[in-house]
Amino acid sequence: MTSTPAPRQSAAERLRAEHGPALALGNDCDLPDDLVIEIDPGAHLSLGNRVSIRRGSTIQVHRGATVAIGDDVAIGEHTFISAMTGIRIGAGAALSNMVDLHDHNHRARTTEYVPTGQLVPWASGFEAAPIVIEAGAIVSNKVTVTAGVRIGANALVGANAVVSHSIAPDTIAAGVPATGRRAFDGVPVPREDPRTLTVGFFGTSIMEHLEAVNAQMTTQADLPEVGSKVTVEGWSQRGWVHRLALSLRVAWPHVAFDVRNHGEGGATSRDVAKIVEADRATTGTDYDLVFVGCGINDVWRRFQGRMSEAVDLEEYTRHLTGMIGQLSGYARRIVVVSETPFGPIEDPATVTAMNAELARYNAAAAQAAAAHGALFLDVWGPFTTAARHLSGDLATLWSDGVHLTELGDTVLLQQTERLLAEHRIVEKLVDYPLLERDAALTTYGPMFAPYRPAGA
Incomplete structure (x- = not known):
């Protein structure tokens, strides 16, 4: 008498059983058997419908943090996603192979942060800020995206770039650090909670x-007559x-x-x-x-x-x-x-x-x-x-x-615009500011509330 082998458990079934309500997993997802997902207490990961992830990839969601991946997102091989506050990837976006998303950094080992001089890597604590990749954006091979960055809808980031400042929608960006090289007429996509x-x-x-x-x-179309009176x-x-x-x-x-x-x-x-x-x-x-x-x-x-x-x-x-x-x-x-x-x-x-x-x-x-x-x-x-x-x-x-007069106002306007451009003030302000880890969770929590279970 021969026994029928039990059907092999799919990656989706394994992950649902392992993480329970901390993981929201949509329909028709294509997930590899070696996908590593780590979700700490109080953290939440949501994957939309038809998400595709290739082999060798890891998603870490540390305590209290949120990772939200929209519908029809494609993630390549050996990609690493790690969140201490929140990472959101919009519908139809793509991360190619060996992309790295970290929404946090070690703080400097100053006497303020390590008053006891403790010699362990995490002694100084962490600072964090969200990463948002908007709908339709494409992030090419071996790109690193740092904390606080927003990559706009339809943007295309070239291979080997380091994205340390936000990228506008409908833009091709490349380099270290990545900068916009040219803009294009992007197709309409959903625009969620603009910065x-x-x-x-x-x-x-x-x-x-x-x-x-x-x-x-x-x-x-309705200007008053010359010489008439208005109130x-x-x-x-x-x-x-x-x-x-x-x-x-x-x-x-x-x-x-x-x-x-x-x-x-x-x-x-x-x-x-x-x-x-x-x-x-x-x-x-x-x-x-x-x-x-x-x-x-x-x-x-x-x-x-x-x-x-x-x-x-x-x-x-x-x-x-x-x-x-x-x-x-x-x-x-x-x-x-x-x-x-x-x-x-x-x-x-x-x-x-x-x-x-x-x-x-x-x-x-x-x-x-x-x-x-x-x-x-x-x-x-x-x-x-x-x-x-x-x-x-x-x-x-x-x-x-x-x-x-209007001429006087124009002098002030031009000088102000020149200052803003010279110091790249708006470009830098578009980035989300880095905060101490727990402060970041409190400050940026409302951004990710819609992607978490009610009351979580």
Whole structure:
């Protein structure tokens, strides 16, 4: 009598039995017998439908972390995926052979992180940030993707690249580090939760720049007749901040920008400091990028004889230093913007004296920025140069000697865009910031909640 051998257990059946609810496995997946999956307590791995993984690959999901792999994803041979916070691979994406995804790094062995001097590799702990590979992206052979990186939809990363900064959608990237070489017209794919950067502005009316609004004034098909009257329906913020927000959205259409303009007309540094404090107390907003600029009203009030409102240089420096220090706790990048000079608001001798005093405040702002690791955007020189050459009428850049015309706003806009490009600020901010491992789990947990069982 011969016995019938038991049917061989498939890789999917083995993994379901081994990991239980910690693994969500879709239908019709093609998985090799030697696939290694390690899921620590509190971690979760989900594989969508029709996922294909080749031999020799490993997926590690450390405690509390999440790995979410979408439908129709293909993963090549000997690929290694390791998560301490979260890794997401969108539908239809592909990882070729020997790709390495690690969303974490060892922290440096400093005395702060290893106070006892313990000589083991993990003594300093880890820092982590998510990796997101969007739908339709292709990652070629032997590519390394580091923590905090987002690879856009349809992007193609060439072989042997090291992706240490995010790659835009519909882009071919290559090199060490990988950079975009050219863009192409990508096919439509699902776009999930685009990266959002929160940008704040704290300053005076030069940032606030209110304009009267009537919808008919801006509706090209229904403009009012010349000489007719319209009713002011409200106020809207325009100026260089508004134009910069538009410029960012056009230059980075795959990124969402949450722009918050806290500029206030007539504000001194004393007032702006209160606005910064109130914003933090009431909204608790964490900013990716903040612009701070004040001082012109501190000086102007003294020349107007409004001494109770004037702010001397010592107090101004104290307020600005305090703001930069406070913002440093919850803003990833800070730019201190110098004030623009006074135009023909008084007689020439008085304006010269006002500008000489305001220049001292700008110098103090530059020193405060440097002391706190903030960038300083000096618009004084470009502004005065433009005023001198654009026209013999110095009022070209000012509407009233203080507030700016569209030309004046354009000077600020161009200088700001130049600074952002020179320091590659937006490129770096698109990356998810590295955080201590447990802090990363808390901060980035909501990104991965939809891919975990309810309540997990």
